[in-house]
Amino acid sequence: xNSVTQMExxxxxxxxxxxxxxxxxxxxxxxxxxxxxxxxxxxxxxxxKATKADDKGSNKGFEATYRKETTSFHLEKGSFxxxxxxxxxxxxxxxxxxxxxxxxxxxxxx
Amino acid sequence: GAGVSQTPSNKVxxxxxxxxxxxxxxxxxxALYWYRQSLGQGxxxxxxxxxxxxxxxxxxxxxxxxxxRPEGSVSTxxxxxxxxxxxxxxxxxxxxxxxxxxxxxxxxxxxxxxRLTVL
Numbered sequence: 001x002n003s004v005t006q007m008e009x010x011x012x013x014x015x016x017x018x019x020x021x022x023x024x025x026x027x028x029x030x031x032x033x034x035x036x037x038x039x040x041x042x043x044x045x046x047x048x049k050a051t052k053a054d055d056k057g058s059n060k061g062f063e064a065t066y067r068k069e070t071t072s073f074h075l076e077k078g079s080f081x082x083x084x085x086x087x088x089x090x091x092x093x094x095x096x097x098x099x100x101x102x103x104x105x106x107x108x109x110x
Numbered sequence: 111g112a113g114v115s116q117t118p119s120n121k122v123x124x125x126x127x128x129x130x131x132x133x134x135x136x137x138x139x140x141a142l143y144w145y146r147q148s149l150g151q152g153x154x155x156x157x158x159x160x161x162x163x164x165x166x167x168x169x170x171x172x173x174x175x176x177x178x179r180p181e182g183s184v185s186t187x188x189x190x191x192x193x194x195x196x197x198x199x200x201x202x203x204x205x206x207x208x209x210x211x212x213x214x215x216x217x218x219x220x221x222x223x224x225r226l227t228v229l
Contacts, residue, residue: 096166
């Protein structure tokens with residue numbers, strides 16, 4: 001079946017750090033891929049998405065590239081702000097359902 | 111503009127009681143989704159409406175759960191004979207959905223959720 005596996009947290013970083021949050025998926029066909037973010041006390045927000053192989057999604061300094069050959073959609077960022085502290089969810093859309101990973105909690109130290 | 115809204119934001123009930131959770135989608139969105147998020151987990155799909163009809167209810171865990179969308183806008187998720195295991199955050203999302211057989215977008219926009227606690 002369809003599933004998403006992502007790096008488990010929590011992850012604590014300084015503002016100058018570089019981070020890759022790994023995400024791999026299993027799906028039939030060619031799903032759209034997403035990263036959603038959940039800031040403390042807020043609802044889920046779409047961070048970025050990619051709809052076909054080799055597409056790169058980017059937003060707020062985050063990037064992720066749809067890699068069909070490795071069935072991956074890793075999230076990367078080169079430097080952070082304290083306001084990036086949140087839970088990040090990798091997800092895919094198949095048959096109009098979103099399948100989420102378990103989430104990675106990120107904590108940025110000032 | 112207004113996003114997806116959900117009421118109540120918090121609901122505490124006793125085991126065995128009936129609850130209703132409401133979702134107001136973004137105006138003009140024809141597709142509406144319900145998800146359930148347990149502590150420390152990602153959201154899990156429950157049911158999807160296209161217009162007034164339930165296009166996919168395969169995620170509903172059992173027959174105590176039911177959802178309606180009678181006029182193709184507001185939706186209500188209904189849970190009968192609540193159990194402690196039903197405690198979770200219930201999320202609603204909406205998207206543009208289908209028009210003339212062509213999907214405008216598959217991006218879903220989420221509401222803030224209703225935190226349900228069953229004592």
